[in-house]
Amino acid sequence: MSSDTPETGTETTAMLAAVGITVTPEGKERARRRLRAARERWTPELDAAVREQLGLHHQTAA
Numbered sequence: 001m002s003s004d005t006p007e008t009g010t011e012t013t014a015m016l017a018a019v020g021i022t023v024t025p026e027g028k029e030r031a032r033r034r035l036r037a038a039r040e041r042w043t044p045e046l047d048a049a050v051r052e053q054l055g056l057h058h059q060t061a062a
Contacts, residue, residue, distance in 0.1 A: 013023045 016023050
């Protein structure tokens with residue numbers, strides 16, 4: 001992941017608005033909290049299990 005903070009600029013907001021999705025500051029903060037929580041739950045063991053399930057266990061991360 002390239003950044004801890006998702007892109008929430010005007011381009012993204014406009015793109016979502018074009019399909020009827022309203023972006024609010026509260027929604028952005030809620031999304032950031034959920035992403036932080038998911039990152040905190042991600043462990044090397046979980047990563048290995050997912051890679052095994054996907055058949056990627058012999059490859060290294062890029």
